[in-house]
Amino acid sequence: MAEGVAVKEAKELTVVKGVTCPFCGVTCDDLEVHVVDGKIKDVKNACVLGKDTFMHHLEGWATPRIKGKPATIDECIEAAAEILAKAKYPLIYGLDSTELNAQRKAIELAELIGANIDHTSSVCHAPSLQAVQTVGISSCTVGEVKNRADLIIFWGCNPAEAHPRHPSRYSVTAKGLFTPKGKKDRMVINVDVRPTPTTRMADAFIQVKPNSDYEVFSALELNRFTKFQCAPMRGHGNVVGMAQVLTWQTGYPFAVNMSRGYPRFNPGEYSVADLLAHREVDAALIVAGDAIGNFPAKMAEHLQSIPLIAIDPKESGTTKVATVVIPTAQAGIAAGGMAYRMDHIPLVMKKVVDSPYPSDREVLERILAKVSSMKNGGNGAPSPASKGRG
Amino acid sequence: MGSSLKIVGGEVYDPANGINGAVKEIYVQDGKIVEACREPSGVIDATNLVVMPGGVDIHTHIASSAVNAARGFRPEDHRHGLIAKKPGIRSGVGFTVPSTFATGYLYTKMGYTTVMEAANAPIGVRHTHEELIDTPILDKGLYILMGNNEFILKYLKAGEMEKVKRYVAWLIRSLKGYGIKLVNPGGVEQWKYGKDVEGLDDKVYYFDVTPRQILKALAWTNESLGLPHPIHLHANRLGIPNNYLTTLETMHALEGFRLHMAHIQFHSYGGENWGGFCSKAAEVAEYINTHPHITTDIGQVVFGDATTITADGPWQYRLYKLSKNKWYNQDVEVETGCGIVPYVYREKNYVNAIQWAIGLELFLLIQDPWRVSLSTDHPNGGAFIFYPWVIKLLMDKEFRSEMLKRVHKRVLSDTTLPNLDREYTLSEIAIITRAGPARALGLTRKGHLGVGADADITIYLKDSDREQMFEHPIYVLKDGVVVLREGELVGSRDGKLLFVVPPDVGEMDPEFKTEFENFYTIEYENFPIDAEDIPNREAIPAGASR
Ligand code: SF4
Ligand SMILES: [Zn+2]
Numbered sequence: 001m002a003e004g005v006a007v008k009e010a011k012e013l014t015v016v017k018g019v020t021c022p023f024c025g026v027t028c029d030d031l032e033v034h035v036v037d038g039k040i041k042d043v044k045n046a047c048v049l050g051k052d053t054f055m056h057h058l059e060g061w062a063t064p065r066i067k068g069k070p071a072t073i074d075e076c077i078e079a080a081a082e083i084l085a086k087a088k089y090p091l092i093y094g095l096d097s098t099e100l101n102a103q104r105k106a107i108e109l110a111e112l113i114g115a116n117i118d119h120t121s122s123v124c125h126a127p128s129l130q131a132v133q134t135v136g137i138s139s140c141t142v143g144e145v146k147n148r149a150d151l152i153i154f155w156g157c158n159p160a161e162a163h164p165r166h167p168s169r170y171s172v173t174a175k176g177l178f179t180p181k182g183k184k185d186r187m188v189i190n191v192d193v194r195p196t197p198t199t200r201m202a203d204a205f206i207q208v209k210p211n212s213d214y215e216v217f218s219a220l221e222l223n224r225f226t227k228f229q230c231a232p233m234r235g236h237g238n239v240v241g242m243a244q245v246l247t248w249q250t251g252y253p254f255a256v257n258m259s260r261g262y263p264r265f266n267p268g269e270y271s272v273a274d275l276l277a278h279r280e281v282d283a284a285l286i287v288a289g290d291a292i293g294n295f296p297a298k299m300a301e302h303l304q305s306i307p308l309i310a311i312d313p314k315e316s317g318t319t320k321v322a323t324v325v326i327p328t329a330q331a332g333i334a335a336g337g338m339a340y341r342m343d344h345i346p347l348v349m350k351k352v353v354d355s356p357y358p359s360d361r362e363v364l365e366r367i368l369a370k371v372s373s374m375k376n377g378g379n380g381a382p383s384p385a386s387k388g389r390g
Numbered sequence: 391m392g393s394s395l396k397i398v399g400g401e402v403y404d405p406a407n408g409i410n411g412a413v414k415e416i417y418v419q420d421g422k423i424v425e426a427c428r429e430p431s432g433v434i435d436a437t438n439l440v441v442m443p444g445g446v447d448i449h450t451h452i453a454s455s456a457v458n459a460a461r462g463f464r465p466e467d468h469r470h471g472l473i474a475k476k477p478g479i480r481s482g483v484g485f486t487v488p489s490t491f492a493t494g495y496l497y498t499k500m501g502y503t504t505v506m507e508a509a510n511a512p513i514g515v516r517h518t519h520e521e522l523i524d525t526p527i528l529d530k531g532l533y534i535l536m537g538n539n540e541f542i543l544k545y546l547k548a549g550e551m552e553k554v555k556r557y558v559a560w561l562i563r564s565l566k567g568y569g570i571k572l573v574n575p576g577g578v579e580q581w582k583y584g585k586d587v588e589g590l591d592d593k594v595y596y597f598d599v600t601p602r603q604i605l606k607a608l609a610w611t612n613e614s615l616g617l618p619h620p621i622h623l624h625a626n627r628l629g630i631p632n633n634y635l636t637t638l639e640t641m642h643a644l645e646g647f648r649l650h651m652a653h654i655q656f657h658s659y660g661g662e663n664w665g666g667f668c669s670k671a672a673e674v675a676e677y678i679n680t681h682p683h684i685t686t687d688i689g690q691v692v693f694g695d696a697t698t699i700t701a702d703g704p705w706q707y708r709l710y711k712l713s714k715n716k717w718y719n720q721d722v723e724v725e726t727g728c729g730i731v732p733y734v735y736r737e738k739n740y741v742n743a744i745q746w747a748i749g750l751e752l753f754l755l756i757q758d759p760w761r762v763s764l765s766t767d768h769p770n771g772g773a774f775i776f777y778p779w780v781i782k783l784l785m786d787k788e789f790r791s792e793m794l795k796r797v798h799k800r801v802l803s804d805t806t807l808p809n810l811d812r813e814y815t816l817s818e819i820a821i822i823t824r825a826g827p828a829r830a831l832g833l834t835r836k837g838h839l840g841v842g843a844d845a846d847i848t849i850y851l852k853d854s855d856r857e858q859m860f861e862h863p864i865y866v867l868k869d870g871v872v873v874l875r876e877g878e879l880v881g882s883r884d885g886k887l888l889f890v891v892p893p894d895v896g897e898m899d900p901e902f903k904t905e906f907e908n909f910y911t912i913e914y915e916n917f918p919i920d921a922e923d924i925p926n927r928e929a930i931p932a933g934a935s936r
Pocket of ligand 2: 449450451508509652653767770
C-alpha cells in the first residue's frame with residue numbers, strides 16, 4: 001500500500017456496529033467499537049468487563065518462544081507439532097476463549113493424535129451437565145425470559161459480577177412482550193449461601209446452606225404447578241460453543257478420549273482433573289484458557305513436568321511455564337468466528353482490528369498439517385489405521 | 391476435462407423416467423448424468439446389479455440445536471455405534487442421535503445422498519448450518535419452523551396477509567432455508583403457558599388466532615411465493631387417541647393448496663382414550679387416495695430405541711409423563727419450542743404394536759406411491775438406519791406375517807394389516823425412497839437418472855432378502871464420484887446445502903427492525919446468514935406463484 005494512502009486513512013474513525021463481545025456467555029451483540037488507525041479507541045454499550053476486554057486487548061500479549069527463548073511463530077509451530085506427534089497419551093484443554101472454527105480444529109487434532117480433549121465445563125459445570133444427562137432439564141432461550149418471565153430466581157449465581165448485562169438485557173430490567181414495564185413486571189429472588197452484589201437487585205434474598213444443589217431437579221417438578229424454566233448461567237467466553245461442537249462431532253459435551261480412534265466419554269477418567277491428578281498424560285496443549293492459573297497445585301504440578309504447549313493471545317500462568325508459547329490474535333477482537341450464548345444461540349464475532357499474530361484456528365490448522373505429515377512419515381502416504389481399529 | 395464414467399449392464403430402476411428394470415447404460419460426466427460420453431475414464435460393471443438414483447429423505451432430524459441437545463443428553467445412546475477414524479474418514483458415534491460425521495456416513499452406507507432436516511427454529515438455523523457443514527457427503531436442506539412464530543401470529547391477528555408473505559420470504563432468504571415447516575400450529579405458543587390447543591378452532595392466547603387461520607395463511611403464502619415444496623406440516627394433536635379427526639379436518643381445511651403431511655402414522659389414531667387406542671389408517675388413507683393435493687411421509691415405528699425430538703413442546707411433556715423417562719425442554723423466544731424424551735417401542739406393548747401396524751397399513755393402503763415417502767421421522771419412530779427393515783416389511787408379505795406372530799396379538803384382531811396382501815415392487819420402492827420425495831420437494835435434479843440429473847447413484851446386489859439388499863449397497867456415487875465400494879466408504883467429500891431463493895416480494899417495513907429488537911435478544915443486522923458462510927451450496931429458484 002502506498003504511504004500516502006496509509007497517512008490519509010490514519011485519522012479516520014471507523015465505527016463497527018453490532019459487534020459481539022467475546023468475554024462472557026451473555027454474548028451481547030450490540031457493541032459499537034470505535035477504531036482509529038487500526039487501534040481500538042472506544043467501546044459503547046459494553047459492561048466494564050466487556051469494555052476492558054476490548055480496550056486492553058493489547059496488554060500482556062504473549063510472545064513466541066520455545067523453552068523460554070524467543071522464537072519465530074514457524075519454529076514454535078514446528079516444535080509443538082513434534083511434541084504432539086510423539087506423545088502417547090496427550091491432553092488438549094482450554095478452548096473456552098476462542099471461536100468455533102478453532103475449536104473444530106482442536107477436535108480434529110485430538111482425533112489425529114488420539115488425545116483426550118476437555119474444556120473448562122469439566123471443572124465448573126460438569127455436575128449440571130451430568131444432571132441434565134440423568135434427569136433432563138426444562139429451559140428456554142434468554143428472550144423467553146425477557147418477554148415472559150414474571151418471577152426470576154437467581155440461585156447460586158451472581159450475574160451482577162459474572163454476567164453484568166444479563167439483568168438489563170434479559171432478566172431484570174429488560175422490557176419484552178409481556179413485561180413492558182421491565183423490573184416492575186417482575187419479582188426477583190436471590191438464593192445463595194451468602195449475599196452478593198446480585199442481592200441488591202433482588203426483591204428478596206434467601207440464604208441456604210452450602211451444597212444444596214437440587215435446583216435442576218426441582219425446576220422440572222415445578223412444571224406441575226406453573227411454567228417453570230431453569231437456565232444454567234454458563235459461560236466464560238465461548239465455553240458453550242466448545243460443548244456444542246464437541247457434542248455434534250463426538251456425541252459428548254466434555255471429557256472425550258480419542259485414544260482408540262473413536263470418541264469415548266467418561267468423566268472421572270477422561271476429565272482434565274483426573275488425567276492430571278493421576279499423572280496420566282504425557283504432553284498437553286492448552287488453547288485459549290489458563291490451566292495453571294486456575295488449577296489446584298497438584299494438577300498444575302503435573303502439567304509443569306510434561307511438554308506443555310500454550311496457544312494464547314496473552315501471558316498467563318500457563319504461558320509462563322509452557323515449553324512452547326504461541327501467541328495468537330484474540331478471537332472476537334483480532335480474529336472473527338462464531339461464539340455461543342449461554343442458551344446455545346450462536347452469534348458471529350467480528351474481527352475489528354488486525355493482529356501481527358495468526359488466529360487460533362490458523363495455528364491449529366498448521367499444527368494439524370505438520371503432525372499429519374509427521375505421522376505419515378512425511379511422504380504423504382496415509383497413516384496406518386491400526387491404531388483406530390484396536 | 392472432468393471425470394467421466396459409464397455404468398454398464400445394470401438393471402435400472404428410474405421411475406421418474408419410466409424405466410422399470412431395463413438393462414441400460416448410464417453415463418456420468420462432471421457430476422451429472424449425460425446422454426453419452428466418448429471415452430469414459432472409468433467403467434462400473436453392474437451386471438446382475440440394480441441401479442437406482444441416490445435415496446432422498448424428505449423428513450429427518452439430523453442437525454439442529456434440538457438434535458444436539460439430544461446427543462448431549464443421551465450419552466448412553468452413543469455406545470451402540472462406534473465409528474473409528476480412517477484416512478479421510480472422521481470418527482463418530484451413531485445410533486438414534488448420531489454425531490454429524492457419522493450421520494453422513496450412515497446415510498451414505500444405506501444408499502441415501504440427499505436429506506431434509508425437518509425442524510429448525512429461525513434463531514437456531516445458524517447452528518444447523520454449522521452442523522450440516524460437518525455432515526459429509528450428503529446434500530441437505532432445512533425447513534424453518536413458522537407455525538408458532540409470534541410475528542406471523544401478530545400479522546394474522548391484524549389481518550395483514552401481505553406482511554405474512556413478506557416476512558416468510560425474508561425468513562427463508564435470510565436463513566437459507568428450503569421450506570416452511572409447521573409444528574402443532576398454535577399449540578406450541580400455548581405451551582409457553584403450559585397449555586396446548588385442543589383443535590383447529592381453538593384460539594391462541596393473546597394473539598387470538600386459531601390453528602386453522604395459521605394453516606391457511608401459511609399454505610396460501612407458500613403457494614403465492616411459488617416455493618418448490620408444499621407447506622410441511624406436523625399437524626395438531628400428534629400422538630393422541632382420536633387425533634385422526636383433527637388430521638382429516640386439517641387436510642380438508644387445506645383443500646385447494648398443496649400440503650405435505652409429515653409422519654402421518656402419528657396422526658392416524660382412534661379411540662376415546664389410551665385404553666381404546668386403535669387404528670384409523672383406513673380412514674386417513676381413504677382421504678389421501680381421493681385427494682391429490684396431499685403428499686405424506688409415514689413416520690414408521692421401528693421396535694427398539696428411539697429418541698423423540700420435536701418442536702411440539704406440549705406433546706413431549708405428555709410423553710415425559712407417560713414414559714417417565716428423562717425430559718429436555720427448550721422454549722425458543724418469539725418462534726417455537728422443543729422437547730426431547732428417549733423412548734423404547736416394544737413389540738409386546740399394545741399401543742406400540744398398533745403404531746407399528748398403522749404405519750404399515752398406511753404404506754399399503756395409500757395407492758399412489760408417488761405421494762408417499764419412506765420415513766421413520768428419524769429418530770422419533772426409530773433410527774433411519776432401519777429403513778431397509780421397513781422396506782423388507784413392505785416387499786415381503788411373508789416377513790410381515792412372521793412379525794405379526796411376534797407383536798402384541800391384538801394387532802391381528804384390531805387392524806387391517808393381516809389382510810393386506812400388497813407387496814411393494816422394486817420400482818415402487820424406488821419411488822417412495824427417491825423419485826417421489828424428490829418430486830414432492832421440487833428437486834428436479836434429484837431422485838432420477840435422466841440427462842441433467844445429479845449423478846447421485848446407488849447400486850445394489852439383488853437379494854431376495856430385501857433388508858440385506860438395501861442395507862448394503864455395493865456402490866454409492868455422489869456427484870459422479872464413487873464414495874462407497876463393496877460396502878466400504880472409500881472416501882468422503884463435502885455435500886452441499888440446497889436452499890430456496892424466494893421471489894422478491896418487497897423489503898420488510900422500516901419499523902420491523904425496532905419490533906424485532908424489542909422482542910428478540912439479538913441485533914436485527916446480526917440475524918441473516920451470509921451465503922458465503924456456507925462453503926458448498928446450491929440455490930434452488932422458487933417457481934411461479936400458484
Ligand atoms: S455482559 Fe458479558 S458479553 Fe455483555 S458486554 Fe459484559 S462481558 Fe461482554
Ligand atoms: Zn419430524
